[in-house]
Amino acid sequence: MNSRHALLMVAATCTVALLAAALAAPERLSQGDPGMAYAGPLKLPPFGADNRGRPLLGYLLQGASVVALPAIGAGLLVSFLGALGGLLRCVANPGMEALLHGLRELVGALPRMVVILVVALVLPLDWRGLGSLALVWALLAAPGAMDEAAEVAGRLGGARFVEALKAHGFSHLRIYLVHVLALNLRPVVVRQGAETAMQVVFLEVGLSYLALAENQPSFTHPDTSRSWADLLYLGYPSVILDIPTGHALVLGLLLIAGIALMATTLTAAARAR
Amino acid sequence: MSGCLLQVEGMMVRSRRRVLLNGLRLSVDTGRVTALVGPSGVGKSLAARCLMGLVDLSPGVVRGTLRYPEFSGERDWFELVRGKGGRGRRRLARLTASLRGAYVSYAPQGAASALNPARTLGRQMELAAQRSRRPVGDMTAHLCRLLQRVGLEPSVSGAFPSELSGGQCQRAALAIAMSSMPRLVIADEPETGLDPVSRRAVTELLVELCTSSGSGLLLISHNQDIVHRVAHHVVELPFPVGEAA
Numbered sequence: 001m002n003s004r005h006a007l008l009m010v011a012a013t014c015t016v017a018l019l020a021a022a023l024a025a026p027e028r029l030s031q032g033d034p035g036m037a038y039a040g041p042l043k044l045p046p047f048g049a050d051n052r053g054r055p056l057l058g059y060l061l062q063g064a065s066v067v068a069l070p071a072i073g074a075g076l077l078v079s080f081l082g083a084l085g086g087l088l089r090c091v092a093n094p095g096m097e098a099l100l101h102g103l104r105e106l107v108g109a110l111p112r113m114v115v116i117l118v119v120a121l122v123l124p125l126d127w128r129g130l131g132s133l134a135l136v137w138a139l140l141a142a143p144g145a146m147d148e149a150a151e152v153a154g155r156l157g158g159a160r161f162v163e164a165l166k167a168h169g170f171s172h173l174r175i176y177l178v179h180v181l182a183l184n185l186r187p188v189v190v191r192q193g194a195e196t197a198m199q200v201v202f203l204e205v206g207l208s209y210l211a212l213a214e215n216q217p218s219f220t221h222p223d224t225s226r227s228w229a230d231l232l233y234l235g236y237p238s239v240i241l242d243i244p245t246g247h248a249l250v251l252g253l254l255l256i257a258g259i260a261l262m263a264t265t266l267t268a269a270a271r272a273r
Numbered sequence: 274m275s276g277c278l279l280q281v282e283g284m285m286v287r288s289r290r291r292v293l294l295n296g297l298r299l300s301v302d303t304g305r306v307t308a309l310v311g312p313s314g315v316g317k318s319l320a321a322r323c324l325m326g327l328v329d330l331s332p333g334v335v336r337g338t339l340r341y342p343e344f345s346g347e348r349d350w351f352e353l354v355r356g357k358g359g360r361g362r363r364r365l366a367r368l369t370a371s372l373r374g375a376y377v378s379y380a381p382q383g384a385a386s387a388l389n390p391a392r393t394l395g396r397q398m399e400l401a402a403q404r405s406r407r408p409v410g411d412m413t414a415h416l417c418r419l420l421q422r423v424g425l426e427p428s429v430s431g432a433f434p435s436e437l438s439g440g441q442c443q444r445a446a447l448a449i450a451m452s453s454m455p456r457l458v459i460a461d462e463p464e465t466g467l468d469p470v471s472r473r474a475v476t477e478l479l480v481e482l483c484t485s486s487g488s489g490l491l492l493i494s495h496n497q498d499i500v501h502r503v504a505h506h507v508v509e510l511p512f513p514v515g516e517a518a
Contacts, residue, residue, distance in 0.1 A: 161389045164381040167325055169374030169404055183391035
């Protein structure tokens with residue numbers, strides 16, 4: 001197994017684990033056993049319990065179900081739009097190129113977090129949720145991805161190897177889909193997609209933590225669900241007070257590290273030869 | 274017409290603004306080297322693309338005939354594009370796709386940037402060899418033989434272009450061009466970007482490869498010294514003079 005396969009295996013394992021956790025998530029947290037409050041991972045495997053004796057496993061699974069689909073969906077959307085941007089450059093339409101560039105300049109100038117908060121406030125109550133925010137985040141990220149992919153495609157499309165492939169008799173479709181998109185644009189679109197997926201998870205954790213700190217309901221998920229931000233919020237007092245919830249903090253941080261690992265390994269596997 | 278691989282008569286190419294090529298007339302025979310020479314910007318690479326049926330400007334070829342006698346007899350391929358617009362150009366590119374890579378192959382200018390950066394050399398050679406009209410037999414042995422003929426170790430077949438030097442890339446491009454055992458090779462300034470010693474070695478290697486395998490070679494260059502030493506026919510391409518658009 002070479003390094004690329006190893007990276008792919010890690011990325012695939014993280015993704016499958018995220019999806020499996022989302023599928024296995026209970027609708028509500030279990031009642032819990034007050035006697036098990038603050039139980040550590042050794043007393044209540046695998047992850048211990050919260051301050052009311054509820055297993056942290058429920059937090060993990062529910063948090064995964066909150067972020068899994070929106071994050072992966074946003075990542076796929078950005079990858080698709082990035083690939084589209086690269087292919088549009090290949091058909092050499094100057095009007096489209098100018099439009100893409102202008103869109104990137106315009107959207108790039110917008111502060112994304114402010115846009116997200118404004119959108120969250122403007123959206124009707126029924127539409128508020130991580131899905132719609134992830135879509136907005138993806139649309140904000142898409143022009144940059146399209147423009148970057150278009151630049152790479154521009155360099156390759158004008159490059160002599162495309163000319164040489166045409167001279168070798170390969171069809172335009174095969175040249176642009178296989179040689180340009182799959183082989184040369186892949187690192188760009190995969191990285192953009194993986195980064196967007198990771199950012200959506202961080203966005204959810206950030207917004208939920210903000211809501212918890214303000215003692216307000218989060219608009220990224222229903223009140224019956226727990227986010228990974230709950231783990232961080234639960235574990236944070238152990239840093240400054242003598243409350244034994246450090247294991248919740250560690251679990252929350254490990255989950256976030258897992259998402260970062262997924263995005264990083266996927267990006268590296270797409271780039272590695 | 275026996276032994277004639279390529280015949281062009283009176284080719285005129287123009288863009289909407291000006292005439293780019295006018296009155297090109299040349300032929301390439303089996304086992305012979307025809308050189309197309311001229312200063313930079315005269316349209317040598319454009320001529321090469323048009324000869325392979327890749328006319329990528331409008332109106333493009335407006336006059337002249339293009340024949341591949343050994344491949345398609347007396348058929349005039351430019352008949353498809355003269356005055357036919359974009360549809361004609363696309364049709365020509367589509368119909369000549371079976372010709373490119375199989376009957377005629379191309380060694381591009383500046384090989385380091387002409388190789389696919391994301392494919393190993395061996396895979397690029399294999400893809401080119403799959404276009405061959407003749408059975409290549411054992412593919413691995415065929416590719417190893419070719420690599421050795423162009424002076425590369427068979428082990429470089431697993432290397433990516435970024436791992437090769439400029440001279441190695443140029444030799445690799447020649448190996449790719451020869452992979453399909455074409456009848457005609459169009460080499461567009463194969464000496465570009467090489468030092469004087471490698472320049473001469475690569476050109477001589479190309480000539481040796483083509484003549485020994487009975488292929489014809491259309492060598493495009495602006496290096497008069499090399500051309501006059503290796504070519505059987507030399508066609509000078511002057512700056513085009515023609516009616517304004």
